[in-house]
Amino acid sequence: MVTSSMILWGRLVSTRYIILGLLAQQPMSGYDIKSLFKDLSWLVDTPSYGSLYPTLHALLAEDLVSVSIGPGQGKPTRKLYAITVAGQTALQSWFRESATAGLSIRGFARRLVVASSLSGDDLKDHLMQRRSQVVGYLTRPKDTDGRRKGGSDQQLVHDYGTFIAKAELAWLDEQLSKLLS
Amino acid sequence: MVTSSMILWGRLVSTRYIILGLLAQQPMSGYDIKSLFKDLSWLVDTPSYGSLYPTLHALLAEDLVSVSIGPGQGKPTRKLYAITVAGQTALQSWFRESATAGLSIRGFARRLVVASSLSGDDLKDHLMQRRSQVVGYLTRPKDTDGRRKGGSDQQLVHDYGTFIAKAELAWLDEQLSKLLS
């Protein structure tokens, strides 16, 4: 039975793929993944164990990852998850299909984690695509609407957004020049 | 009957309060709110109509907002929502209680929208609190763990995070010096 949700499975479903992206860099336990996310919490939301472990189980059931009982020398026994070949394929497909995804800083960071574990070309594409989105954002037309948006409306947040976007543009250019040299 | 979810009602529940924050700046329709969110999509997630309208209905049922049938000269009739006194109180309470909330750029932006509609002191507190969080992030100890994190692990994303954090710090200092002068 194919439900509509299964059609969506290959699309966004954020957490699945960022977890897969982390596992693509090296085998880890659920606990490790959680800690890594904590390091990234500045940019990406940290999933709770309540979604982390079930996701890992689902990925396992689909053969996108494999498990082995970790050595746990000293510390309690742990399950080491590793990405499979099928997992790598799925990850790459998702990354390429989700290329047109939105403009949020969070979405970019999420995909950046995944991109780091893929080919240099995928990374370069991601950065270049992002660059044009950021430029688009910075050159967006100022709205002078009659109804709402009375001039100073949301000024502060927009100012913040513009400032961050400019910084990001600088970062992107720096990274891209490194990649192209 | 008091359920545990009701206790949480005054806490995070993101969208409720950012909507309330937007309405605190001026009365708007659901459609207006959606457009405003689109402008902010760089920093904050845009809720879908499927959550926007029900949220508006809930806020209305709790007397945190009021409605009036908009003029709609030319365009189709619209419902103008406005924040009530109770709504303003609830907004301020939420803002102050959620002060210790996490460190994500998205969480900050969300609260920034709300802060813009509150007193200058609330805004100043928010910026100062954020400043110390950002400084904490930038001065966080580099981990040299044996098990995972093999040196260059997640390098790129961390680099990105650091770059953005530095930019944010500069912005915060700029804003704070404006507020204090």
Add this chain to the structure above:
DNA sequence: CCACACATGTAATAGGTTACATGATTAT
């Protein structure tokens, strides 16, 4: 007359969090 922006809404469902439950090992 048709596409597009304006405008509001609901039902099914996916996705996530909270709170709970359990246990090993190390440092104080």
Add this chain to the structure above:
DNA sequence: ATAATCATGTAACCTATTACATGTGTGG
């Protein structure tokens, strides 16, 4: 001993998205 960190998991519940449904007004 006992607190803290390491480690895994589940059930109930909340929240949000997706997809659908409907209708007005404007411009080409």
